[in-house]
Amino acid sequence: MPQSDASQPLLRARGVRKIFPGTIALDGVDFSLQAGEVHALLGENGAGKSTLIKCLTGAYRRDDGDILLEGASIDPKGTLDAQAYGIGTVYQEVNLLPNLSVAENLSLGHQPTRFGMISGRRMNADAREVLAQYGLDIDVTRNLDSYSVAVQQVIAIARAVTLSGKVLILDEPTASLDSHEVKMLFDVVRSLKQRGLGIVFISHFLDQIFEISDRLTVLRNGQLVGTEVTAEIDRVKLINMMLGRELEQEVRSHGKHHAAAGEPRLSFTGFGRKGSIEPFDLSIHAGEVVGVAGLLGSGRTETAEVLFGVAQHDSGEARQDGTVLSLTNSRQAISAGFGFCPEDRKTDGVIADLTVRENIALALQAGIGWMRRIPDREQKAMANDYIRKLDIRTPDAEKPVGLLSGGNQQKVMLARWLVTNPSFLILDEPTRGIDVGAHAEIIRLIEELCAQGMSLLVISSELDELVAYSHRVIVVRDRQHVAELAGYEITTDNMVRAIAAPEREAVH
Amino acid sequence: MTGLKLFSRRILPQLVTLAVVVGLISIMFPGFFEISIANGRLYGSPIDILNRGAPVALLAIGMTLVIATGGIDLSVGAVMAICGAMAAWGITEGYGLGLTLLMALAAGLACGLWNGLLVAVLGIQPIVATLILMVAGRGIAQLITEGAILTFNHEGLIFFGSGSLFTIPTPIIIAIVTGALVTLIVRRSALGMLIEAIGINLRASTLAGVNTRVLLIAVYMASGLCAALAGVIAAADIRGADANNAGLWLELDAILAVVIGGTSLLGGRFSLIASLIGALIIQAVNTGILLSGFPPEFNLIIKAGIILIILVLQSPTIRTMVIFLSPAPVSQADTEKQAVNQ
Ligand SMILES: Nc1ncnc2c1ncn2[C@@H]1O[C@H](COP(=O)(O)OP(=O)(O)OP(=O)(O)O)[C@@H](O)[C@H]1O
Numbered sequence: 001m002p003q004s005d006a007s008q009p010l011l012r013a014r015g016v017r018k019i020f021p022g023t024i025a026l027d028g029v030d031f032s033l034q035a036g037e038v039h040a041l042l043g044e045n046g047a048g049k050s051t052l053i054k055c056l057t058g059a060y061r062r063d064d065g066d067i068l069l070e071g072a073s074i075d076p077k078g079t080l081d082a083q084a085y086g087i088g089t090v091y092q093e094v095n096l097l098p099n100l101s102v103a104e105n106l107s108l109g110h111q112p113t114r115f116g117m118i119s120g121r122r123m124n125a126d127a128r129e130v131l132a133q134y135g136l137d138i139d140v141t142r143n144l145d146s147y148s149v150a151v152q153q154v155i156a157i158a159r160a161v162t163l164s165g166k167v168l169i170l171d172e173p174t175a176s177l178d179s180h181e182v183k184m185l186f187d188v189v190r191s192l193k194q195r196g197l198g199i200v201f202i203s204h205f206l207d208q209i210f211e212i213s214d215r216l217t218v219l220r221n222g223q224l225v226g227t228e229v230t231a232e233i234d235r236v237k238l239i240n241m242m243l244g245r246e247l248e249q250e251v252r253s254h255g256k257h258h259a260a261a262g263e264p265r266l267s268f269t270g271f272g273r274k275g276s277i278e279p280f281d282l283s284i285h286a287g288e289v290v291g292v293a294g295l296l297g298s299g300r301t302e303t304a305e306v307l308f309g310v311a312q313h314d315s316g317e318a319r320q321d322g323t324v325l326s327l328t329n330s331r332q333a334i335s336a337g338f339g340f341c342p343e344d345r346k347t348d349g350v351i352a353d354l355t356v357r358e359n360i361a362l363a364l365q366a367g368i369g370w371m372r373r374i375p376d377r378e379q380k381a382m383a384n385d386y387i388r389k390l391d392i393r394t395p396d397a398e399k400p401v402g403l404l405s406g407g408n409q410q411k412v413m414l415a416r417w418l419v420t421n422p423s424f425l426i427l428d429e430p431t432r433g434i435d436v437g438a439h440a441e442i443i444r445l446i447e448e449l450c451a452q453g454m455s456l457l458v459i460s461s462e463l464d465e466l467v468a469y470s471h472r473v474i475v476v477r478d479r480q481h482v483a484e485l486a487g488y489e490i491t492t493d494n495m496v497r498a499i500a501a502p503e504r505e506a507v508h
Numbered sequence: 509m510t511g512l513k514l515f516s517r518r519i520l521p522q523l524v525t526l527a528v529v530v531g532l533i534s535i536m537f538p539g540f541f542e543i544s545i546a547n548g549r550l551y552g553s554p555i556d557i558l559n560r561g562a563p564v565a566l567l568a569i570g571m572t573l574v575i576a577t578g579g580i581d582l583s584v585g586a587v588m589a590i591c592g593a594m595a596a597w598g599i600t601e602g603y604g605l606g607l608t609l610l611m612a613l614a615a616g617l618a619c620g621l622w623n624g625l626l627v628a629v630l631g632i633q634p635i636v637a638t639l640i641l642m643v644a645g646r647g648i649a650q651l652i653t654e655g656a657i658l659t660f661n662h663e664g665l666i667f668f669g670s671g672s673l674f675t676i677p678t679p680i681i682i683a684i685v686t687g688a689l690v691t692l693i694v695r696r697s698a699l700g701m702l703i704e705a706i707g708i709n710l711r712a713s714t715l716a717g718v719n720t721r722v723l724l725i726a727v728y729m730a731s732g733l734c735a736a737l738a739g740v741i742a743a744a745d746i747r748g749a750d751a752n753n754a755g756l757w758l759e760l761d762a763i764l765a766v767v768i769g770g771t772s773l774l775g776g777r778f779s780l781i782a783s784l785i786g787a788l789i790i791q792a793v794n795t796g797i798l799l800s801g802f803p804p805e806f807n808l809i810i811k812a813g814i815i816l817i818i819l820v821l822q823s824p825t826i827r828t829m830v831i832f833l834s835p836a837p838v839s840q841a842d843t844e845k846q847a848v849n850q
Pocket residue numbers: 020021023024025043044045046047048049050051052092393394403404405406407408433435841844845848
């Protein structure tokens with residue numbers, strides 16, 4: 001609950017400024033966090049949210065401004081230093097050590113010791129106990145990178161929670177979590193709040209903001225728009241604060257009806273891979289959007305990966321316009337006109353040190369072959385075209401993509417595949433980390449693309465989103481395609497039911 | 509910013525370092541810059557630096573490409589020995605110059621292919637994969653020379669070590685032409701960007717359809733080819749193949765040249781020109797020490813010291829400290845690249 005104005009804020013930032021070449025990321029921003037409150041930080045992609053928290057923890061050196069913890073001026077020099085002050089942080093891009101075990105990652109820096117030696121048994125037991133709070137029952141001795149982004153995200157959160165004595169900062173912690181895990185996280189957040197911690201929460205999911213936050217602060221283009229009590233503001237006003245304009249958004253309650261005429265463009269029969277996804281049948285027509293719904297780890301991403309040849313299928317066959325298609329690696333898939341925008345943009349997507357232009361041109365160039373280089377002029381034109389179309393916030397096309405904000409990196413990934421003009425595009429969580437304005441834009445884009453005859457397979461945890469653009473939805477559970485919904489059957493309720501209820505094998 | 513401006517900013521630290529090293533030498537030896545022509549060939553210390561530096565410069569070209577992909581090639585010194593032995597053997601067996609050169613270069617390519625297959629197909633870590641040939645290579649070279657130092661007197665082959673074209677020593681010409689050719693190929697085509705992409709994020713590049721396997725094999729083969737050229741030059745220079753000493757430790761000089769050239773050992777962005785300047789810096793240091801007349805046992809220590817200074821001066825941490833200590837408030841964009849990768 002917001003406390004009386006008289007009480008001293010737990011953490012306070014005054015006039016924080018941060019300038020990057022070509023961008024004023026923060027322009028004199030004030031921010032204050034009370035003890036025992038969840039304070040949401042909102043704004044478009046590139047508004048400066050992540051930069052603000054990095055300045056707070058000292059991960060970036062601010063160019064100006066003060067930071068006060070319980071009234072005393074502090075100047076943390078980095079994440080570790082901030083932890084010493086009791087400020088735990090989960091950055092937007094998971095920041096753990098992929099080749100250490102889960103337990104080691106959780107306890108790094110404060111391992112339990114026995115006679116001066118690290119006690120592995122206790123470390124593992126502790127780790128299991130901590131993760132149990134999040135409903136995660138995994139082998140903590142395995143390397144972190146053997147788990148999905150979502151699991152890694154939960155581990156990062158768990159680590160930050162154990163480290164934060166006063167303040168917990170979460171930068172888009174829920175971007176890759178499903179509703180079940182979000183609920184677990186919120187339970188933990190509420191109990192921390194009860195204990196008097198201050199929690200900063202960044203998210204683009206407005207429902208989550210309204211559910212968990214007490215107050216919220218909105219940034220736009222590096223400037224403070226305002227701080228409000230969440231209970232006193234509505235969705236429309238909030239979006240207005242974020243975008244500086246109204247957002248016209250049509251709300252649909254069921255999927256689109258699509259008379260799938262003629263032969264399918266692509267058909268997969270008995271397609272599968274042992275240990276990752278059970279054989280499934282799938283056919284897709286030109287101009288059709290097939291959604292894929294399911295919990296994390298249910299086989300959604302695995303479906304995409306066998307289709308694109310990332311993981312080779314070991315059963316079934318694929319046909320394109322009736323002729324058999326060999327799909328044993330991604331290059332074959334790409335030359336068949338496939339595109340795949342993966343879920344984990346940090347490890348599978350962006351080439352951080354290459355420029356926005358090069359990242360956008362990469363897949364197209366790889367397809368053409370190294371000998372025929374796309375002329376710089378064309379690359380630039382292409383990049384600028386998509387910077388405009390997708391509203392990618394960057395000073396120019398020559399900025400290394402790793403320096404863009406998370407959401408803007410995601411847009412670059414989309415652009416990379418759109419320039420290849422694929423006939424079949426697979427999107428795994430395309431709107432992950434994307435702001436409300438751009439979200440609507442991307443949904444519009446998906447509709448436009450399929451109107452032009454592109455076929456899409458879109459995996460998403462956001463059921464509303466699937467309803468908005470899918471002609472059909474496949475529900476995946478336990479590495480099996482368990483149901484298929486079409487047209488008017490596509491409602492969030494039906495999907496939730498199919499995802500959850502084992503006894504209802506199909507909703508027809 | 510224009511491409512040219514970016515480019516000059518990229519190689520500025522290396523140019524400055526080279527200028528400082530050469531400047532220091534010329535202060536100590538006022539006659540340093542004297543160049544003369546005798547027997548239709550240029551002579552003088554600067555020419556000597558270029559000439560002696562040519563093998564390492566050649567190795568550095570291939571090494572740059574390998575390092576850009578995030579790999580490393582420890583075998584180049586041994587490959588030099590193999591190819592030098594091949595050349596000496598071919599010429600003494602009477603295969604003729606053309607065929608002999610072809611065999612030597614083919615041997616280099618084969619070595620590169622071996623390394624590339626280990627790295628790209630079997631997925632062995634580059635440092636381990638190339639260590640195998642580094643160790644075994646000299647043995648192979650000895651097999652070719654049958655344990656002896658194989659000497660030859662073929663004028664055509666000797667030309668590659670001590671001959672000259674238009675007064676310029678042949679090794680310099682070979683190094684410059686190779687450097688220019690590789691730069692042209694890599695930057696005019698999309699190879700450069702694709703190699704950098706692989707070095708920065710192999711998995712993402714593969715998913716974007718980059719043929720990472722073939723490209724990885726290709727860079728190791730390029731490195732093998734460069735080592736073959738260097739090996740032929742080294743053998744021609746001493747008119748014989750010395751399986752034990754040809755190219756000994758030169759892989760380390762080549763790696764150092766790339767590092768001084770500012771290409772990260774983690775892979776990614778590279779500059780061939782900067783690596784070539786790096787090779788020149790190393791040779792200038794070598795020549796400077798020789799000229800100074802210190803007892804040879806000090807050479808390695810002095811060299812290590814000088815290189816340490818160069819690397820410290822180029823280290824990003826030091827650069828930040830300089831910015832930090834300078835009075836004007838400057839943003840630290842450089843250093844924060846690490847932070848952003850979090
Ligand atoms: N290290 C950096 N170097 C240069 N520019 C940067 C750097 N980090 C961030 N920026 C720029 O600062 C601006 C703010 O980025 P920030 O990451 O704070 O956005 P954000 O609000 O977190 O967006 P998102 O919702 O997409 O995560 C962006 O324009 C970004 O390009």
